[in-house]
Amino acid sequence: MIPYNFTFLSHPKICSGLKALEHIPFELESLNARKPLVITSARWAKKGLAKTLTKALYDSNITIGALFTNAPNYPSVTIINELSKLYRDRGCDSIIALGSGGIAHIAKAVNMVVSLKTDILQCTDLTISSPLKPLICVPTADCEGGEMAAVAYYERFEKQSDFLYPDVIVIDSRITRHATSQEIANCALTSLAHAIEACGIVAPNPINDAYAHTALSFIYQYFPKTIKKPCYKDGSVAIVNAAACADTAFSNAPQGIVHTLAQAIALDTNLQPGIVMGILLRYSLAAKLHAKGGIRPELLLALAGIDTYAKTPEKDRQKAAYDYLTKCIDATCNYVPSTLKGLHIPHYKLKEYARLAAAKNKQHKENEYMALLEKSFEGK
Amino acid sequence: MNALQYPEIKPKKKFIKRIYIAVMLWVVGRAIQAAAKVDREVKEEFAKLKDNFLLKMWIWPNGPAMYVGKTKDGKVKYLGWKDKGYKPTLTMTIKSVEAAMLLFTFQEGTAISTARNRLVVDGDLPDACALVRILNIVEVYLLPKIIAKLAVKRYPKWSQMNPLRKHFGRILIYVRAFTF
Numbered sequence: 353m354i355p356y357n358f359t360f361l362s363h364p365k366i367c368s369g370l371k372a373l374e375h376i377p378f379e380l381e382s383l384n385a386r387k388p389l390v391i392t393s394a395r396w397a398k399k400g401l402a403k404t405l406t407k408a409l410y411d412s413n414i415t416i417g418a419l420f421t422n423a424p425n426y427p428s429v430t431i432i433n434e435l436s437k438l439y440r441d442r443g444c445d446s447i448i449a450l451g452s453g454g455i456a457h458i459a460k461a462v463n464m465v466v467s468l469k470t471d472i473l474q475c476t477d478l479t480i481s482s483p484l485k486p487l488i489c490v491p492t493a494d495c496e497g498g499e500m501a502a503v504a505y506y507e508r509f510e511k512q513s514d515f516l517y518p519d520v521i522v523i524d525s526r527i528t529r530h531a532t533s534q535e536i537a538n539c540a541l542t543s544l545a546h547a548i549e550a551c552g553i554v555a556p557n558p559i560n561d562a563y564a565h566t567a568l569s570f571i572y573q574y575f576p577k578t579i580k581k582p583c584y585k586d587g588s589v590a591i592v593n594a595a596a597c598a599d600t601a602f603s604n605a606p607q608g609i610v611h612t613l614a615q616a617i618a619l620d621t622n623l624q625p626g627i628v629m630g631i632l633l634r635y636s637l638a639a640k641l642h643a644k645g646g647i648r649p650e651l652l653l654a655l656a657g658i659d660t661y662a663k664t665p666e667k668d669r670q671k672a673a674y675d676y677l678t679k680c681i682d683a684t685c686n687y688v689p690s691t692l693k694g695l696h697i698p699h700y701k702l703k704e705y706a707r708l709a710a711a712k713n714k715q716h717k718e719n720e721y722m723a724l725l726e727k728s729f730e731g732k
Numbered sequence: 733m734n735a736l737q738y739p740e741i742k743p744k745k746k747f748i749k750r751i752y753i754a755v756m757l758w759v760v761g762r763a764i765q766a767a768a769k770v771d772r773e774v775k776e777e778f779a780k781l782k783d784n785f786l787l788k789m790w791i792w793p794n795g796p797a798m799y800v801g802k803t804k805d806g807k808v809k810y811l812g813w814k815d816k817g818y819k820p821t822l823t824m825t826i827k828s829v830e831a832a833m834l835l836f837t838f839q840e841g842t843a844i845s846t847a848r849n850r851l852v853v854d855g856d857l858p859d860a861c862a863l864v865r866i867l868n869i870v871e872v873y874l875l876p877k878i879i880a881k882l883a884v885k886r887y888p889k890w891s892q893m894n895p896l897r898k899h900f901g902r903i904l905i906y907v908r909a910f911t912f
Contacts, residue, residue: 369848374828378792409743411750411829413793416741434733441735 358557362600363517364489364500368593372524373405376448376488377412379520383486385446387417389439391459392450396492397421399530405450405490417444425454427461427506432472436465446486449499449518450527452539452595456489456499460516461506463487472506480513489518491595493528493588494535496625497542497611501599508619517603523592525585536582537684538626540575540591543567543598544680545629549608550601551648552640557604564601565654570594572655572676576683610636612713613721616705623695630688631695634681635727637674646670651677691731699729749829754796754813756836757789759909761798761810763870766908768808770901774869777862778808786811787863788820791832792852822855822863838875838883842867873898873905 367375380388392402402421409416418438424431439447439462449459464475467484491499498504500521504511531539547564570590578587602611614628640647649669653661655676664672681688689695692702706721767774778785783802790797799811799818811818826832831850834840842864845851853860868884872893881887 367849371828371830371834374830375849378827381793406741408830411746411794412743414743418735418738419741420738422737438733438735438738442740 357555358559360557360559360604361502361514361517362563362604363502363514364519364521364596364600366521366523366593366596368521368523368589370525372522373408373490373526376405376490376520376522377409377414379488379522380414380446380486381412383446383519385486386413387415387442387444388446388448388486388488389417389435389442389444389462390419390448390450391423391435391455391462392419392421393423393425393455394421396451396455396530401450401492401527401530404526405448417442423451423455423458427454427457429472429507431458432461432465432506435462436472439466446488448488448490450490450492452491452493452495452499456491456518457505459487459489460504460518464504464511464516476509476511480515482515484515486520487518488520488522490522490524490527491592493531493539493582493592495539495542495592495595497546497595497602497629498599500596502603521596523589523596525589528588528592529583529585531582531588533579533582534687536575536579536588536591537630537687538624539595540571540579540626541630541633541681541684541688542626543591543595544571544677545608545610545614545626545633546598546602547571547594548633548637548651548677549610550598550605551651552608553605556648560601560604561650563597563604565650567594567597567601568651568654570597572680575680579683579687606715607713609709609713609716609721609724612709612716613705613724616708616712617692617697620701620705620708621695621697627688628692628695630681630684631690631692632724632728634678634690635731636724637677639724639727641670641674647673649673655680692725692729693731697729702726702729746829749833750791750796753791753829753832753836757796757798757813758810759874760867760870761800761812762909763874763905764800764866765808765810766905767866767870767873767901769908770904771869771873774866777866778802779806781859781862782821784821785859786818786820787822787824788818789824789826791826791829820855822859823853824860824863825852825854826850827852838879841883841885843885870905873902 447459447463449456461472463484465472502514502516504516547567551561551564571594574587574590578584578591610629610632613632614625617628618625647670652669652673702725706718706725709721710718768778786801788799797813801811803809827850835845871883872880
């Protein structure tokens with residue numbers, strides 16, 4: 353049966369691989385922009401990434417309006433307003449976010465402020481109805497999920513719009529190879545959770561499945577080696593590509609139980625959402641395996657390839673897919689505890705998280721959230 | 733926030749790389765002109781092209797560039813690197829100096845470069861395909877086998893280009909390309 357009832361949008365152009373950074377001037381001019389504001393953090397500037405980006409813009413007509421190298425990891429209203437002022441004062445016409453996590457979300461929030469010509473707090477209630485200024489995302493391998501999706505997180509707000517996708521995503525090993533093993537684990541687990549939840553919905557979308565399966569395949573192939581050696585060029589590029597694919601899939605599917613709960617916990621505890629997702633995902637998959645619908649057997653095809661998929665009897669495919677996925681999660685055992693208790697989350701807080709998650713995402717009931725939290729707490 | 737901490741940055745130039753690329757474009761341009769006289773295949777490829785065929789190969793956004801075109805009497809001529817108001821029928825734009833370096837240091841062949849989105853072609857597709865075939869032949873003549881293998885998609889077999897033809901053609905192309 354052709355599942356023809358679906359919608360799908362993937363706006364960003366992905367430039368990945370050797371000398372991908374050098375594509376930026378051409379892409380900026382195609383977007384009719386010549387003066388970008390570059391946003392990065394002190395950490396990445398110290399590692400020389402800002403210099404690498406600046407060199408990539410040599411011999412072009414692109415002038416960097418300002419190279420802001422002090423972006424914090426938390427997208428606060430103060431920093432967004434200050435950067436919006438800097439953008440206007442320098443007459444910039446586009447934004448380059450050099451880094452992941454908070455940096456990308458700050459860039460998106462600044463883009464909303466300068467494009468909609470309003471205050472950031474008012475942006476939350478506004479509907480974005482036209483394209484924003486050109487935004488180029490140059491992610492590092494410490495993605496926290498959502499950088500390359502149609503969503504922006506700032507202060508305690510979450511804004512979703514099709515226009516919040518970056519215009520271009522540039523993935524270059526000179527930028528991605530500097531993350532730590534812990535950050536790679538966080539990035540891979542977030543992508544894994546987003547990809548699985550995107551293709552685990554009731555009415556799957558074939559194009560979305562293609563993105564999610566690509567993300568899963570990249571993670572399964574490259575994650576174990578990259579977590580041992582984070583400077584592995586191909587591996588880090590593959591993990592960020594997986595994050596880009598998973599973010600696109602995530603933008604085109606309803607938010608899942610693992611994502612919603614992890615966000616609620618991360619917001620309260622300041623833990624990295626990927627770490628929490630890694631813990632919750634293991635128990636969510638186990639619960640799904642024993643539930644009526646089970647895990648989609650196509651996941652095995654994405655993870656293990658056509659040979660293994662064809663060799664595995666139909667009735668065993670769900671279990672095999674589950675085994676492959678847990679193997680992936682187990683690769684992070686040195687960096688991620690196996691239970692929520694290991695994260696020192698007090699048990700009395702679980703109810704609050706379940707309530708927060710249920711209020712945010714009404715697709716699941718509070719007792720469903722609570723059941724998953726209870727299972728993940730002790731690891732039963 | 734002290735905005736003076738974050739100054740405007742103007743892009744610098746990559747002079748040495750640009751000079752290298754300019755020299756390579758000159759050599760390739762002259763070699764195409766010479767090959768059109770020496771090699772039968774190149775001659776046939778050019779004969780199939782339109783009479784007003786004019787190729788512009790350049791590095792975006794500020795050059796260097798190379799112009800090769802057909803004259804009124806049907807001869808192929810390297811027209812230099814300066815734009816003298818030419819109207820190219822085929823424009824091959826290389827997206828950046830670094831992309832051109834990959835191409836002209838033979839780390840990537842024309843086919844791979846196109847596949848990796850480093851080239852933008854504006855003009856008729858058959859003309860572009862013919863030009864890629866011509867460039868491949870010229871590269872085979874200009875470069876030793878070990879390097880030419882990296883630059884072309886398939887190195888011609890013995891039956892397609894015998895060593896006598898190759899070495900004799902190579903001498904003639906070099907002589908014609910570097911003498912005025």
